[in-house]
Amino acid sequence: MSNVKTPEDLLDRILRAAALHPDRPALSGHRGRTLRYRDLAVAVLATAKGLRRNGFRPGDQMLYCVRPDPSGIVLLLGTVAAGGVIVFLDQRWDTATFAARAASVGARWAANESVLYTDRRIRPGAHALTLPDYPALGIRTLRAGPWLPGVPRGSLSVSGLAKGRYPLDDEVLPGLRGDPHAEAVVIHTAGTTAPPKAVVHTRGSLGSNLTVLAAHCQIAERATVFTHQLMVGLPALAVGAHWRLPAFGPSARMDPVRFARGMGRATHTFLRPSDLSALLTAVSERLAPRPPALQQILVGGAPVLAALVRRSLEVLPGVGVLSVYGMTEILAVAIADEEEKLTASGPGDPAGALLPGVTARVAGDGELILTGPSLAKGYVGGPALTEFATGDLATLDGRSLVLHGRKRDLIVRGRTLIYPALYEPLAESIPGVGHAALIGIPDDAGDERLLLAVQPAGQPVNDHALAEQPKESHTRAAAPADPPSFSVLFDHPLAATIRSALPGLVDEGSLPDEIVVVSAIPTVGRGQAPDRVALRRLLANPPGDS
Template sequence: MVGAEPLSYGELDALIGTVADRLHANGFRPGDRMLFSIRPCVDAVALIFGTIAAGGTIVFVDPGVGPELFARRLAVVEPTWAATESLLYLLSGPLHRIGRARGLALPAFGRLPVRHIHSGPRLPGTPGSSLPLRQLFRHGRNGAVPQLEPDTDALIVFTSGTTADPKAVVHTRSSLGAGLAAMAGRTTLSPGTHLHTEQLMMGLPALMAGARWSMPRYPRFGTHIDPVEFTRGSATATHAFFTPADLAVALGAIESGKLAAPPGLREVSLGGAPVTTALLRRAKAALPQCEFLAIYGMTEILPVAVTTGSAKMEFEGAGDPLGAPVNGVVARIADDGELILSGPNLSRGYLGEPPLEEIRTGDLARIDGDTIILIGRKKDMMIRGKTNIYPGLYEPAIARVAGVRQAIMVGLPDEMGDERILLAVVAEGDAEAVRARLQRELPQLIDTSALPDEIVVVDAIPVSGRTSKPDRAALRALLRNGR
């Protein structure tokens, strides 16, 4: 972590072993599940892997989903332990009104019927029996490390959504290890390089590659790192990870002169949402010394494919190139065009359901040579007349038009069940000039049957989720209500 005392590889390994040992001494047993609500930091990494080393399973449930959905998810996984920042006990207990005023509708952490571990000072609302996390870092007895099979559960994480039937994805030690190894082989991370990120699935491959990993500090009451401050903290790094939405914010600050471009960055990885050529053009102009990597994956199997920003910008065909599958991942296309995946990094499956042998992605794709080309999402398909229109087939090409920063196509149904196709564009420079350019160029750029009925310039595309993916439903509502 930035500003914290650095740990060597040996010290980190010893710390993980100590945590596993101290957990056993305090009654933790193989098979126990630990609800985890500590923002990424060195202590959090040690506890996560100490828990897995002790034979336990880490359960990630975002407290920001709201008390009702949080309770549903908890009922599914039935954790016996909880590791929680003491600030959450305070803001969900004695200061819950202040928490709500800050937009935090938190579950009552202190009332959870589990064994508690708290990170940070003991604040009001922290259960009296809660074990201080730092106590787990003190050397004690040397217990026997359990011998664990590769298919032992290691991580449970929920797919996005707000349904009453939450989907809990179960990763094993084997699937996690395979995913980390696959990611490690697709970057230029190596001894002497320095990665700046809070993302575990990027930080751990960096360690496996012999690189240094630093983590940014979170705001005191924040659940998301400010992209500008994160970029400022990358000043000494050679590598960094951004979501596309966060990179766009950072680029805006660099372009306006409010932020100096990190001089040492050589490679920036992007993931969590589609990476457009328009964003890559901006990024290459602001950070000309950098190569950019676009990572495609999903909760159930990560990573799936990696490609360079250069390859994406040079691509001239229809659709969005994702790159070749990483080592071990097998991709095939179903009869209806859906991308189906399997491989050693595929999760065991969903809690309480039969194991997965492969995963249907919901993405429509084709395979050209060894490259997966994304065409669109099955559920995003629009119907106008007798024509099925997949926006993902056209949006990457539209985003390559000069002056287009972002482009999203949505359909607005009429009273006859047909759809009026609207193209929402975030423009660089004069909006009317960009609209006119699109009207001239689109007939030569995309299929005539997919031409939008209207081109609308908007200030921003609505986003949702922790990775700020484009929210098509919110965009439809915005356009339906007259912007």
């Protein structure tokens, strides 16, 4: 007899909750529309049957670019019930990134906000994204919202599918056959990677953490969860709790007052460290109300520092703080409560105990390697994953995990993870730039300001010779390995040139907060890579040019 536990099935857990709690509120949008669990189940099954009647086949992929609201969640679950796979796309991406990631899978269907189909010149807010020509690519389209000029002819209405009434028949929907190994979603890795990695999760890998995460986060039947994060909202639905969705728009970091006011009687929420920091500032300065029913804040997506946890307990006494460590390839891995964060005395960042079923080991170079029931099936077009190398440096004390930074360069900025080596060549392509280095300047919230340091090319870099090093620099290899005369060239015209050129080269989320022109960029190693540690130290108290 096998001791291997069958993974939980995502959809099965939610439909069971609907059967147990049919009259409880399940899902609410920011405009006040609420679906009871009975309504949710009916709408999900109607959507699945409507898709099937319009030619949707088991295994079909749905490009999904729909704002988080009840109709969007119904479409997501209905697609899975029809045996399909959701491929998440983000309307905040630039057109090139969106098109590349849409093309990285073999989707036959695409669901988008109605407004995204229209001419971008007449849209409210002048959204920059232009969708691919789906009909020309043979892709069937769905619209979330009213019909607008530009919506492809024959597009199915998302709300219309959910309201469909179909006769009883003997067909068992493919997604109701309880196959935890069936593919469910494709999620592109956070930040910008080249080429983009599309991570495939199964219904089992998604469902495996539902019970564990809900239990650890104390999300029970009577809880109200306020978040647009699926990995927190779906566990809420699986236990019969109420999932409320914030309004789409600026994050809590950008508009903490609106976020706080929207929470109402929510008992739980999920925030990134930068979001939590902004919310605490708004509450402490009495710009936003203290959430009256809040019991627990889940924090993740970036390092959660003890200083932020301490500040949260001071501003919101009685509200617990749970730091969740996980990633796209393997979902929640470990959880640390506020006590673990505040009482840790050794080096590193305590991430808490590994969740049940998660297995970890540390490689010879200190990198954390993980496996477990929430491990993704793999990447689109790649072999199956058996374990995942995280890129994080870590130590283990039994099942307690402590993080010690990244193995490779990575900058955490709000909701975006930025790999400097992808952007530095783009900056160096701007006329007048010889060398460029991106660095992150950490703050107490665990977020980082993005600073771009550039060294001019083809011109004297300073009034003084750099220890007989050449004054002209055209390649990274020509940069001095250890500049003996480092200075910031204040008011250098190259900064304005770069600032105007970068928006055409990189996406908005990766634009630097500050551009600094320096006499020389320090390098390290035989490859003359930028020495980011030295650069941070030098820019902490920069000497001016003379």
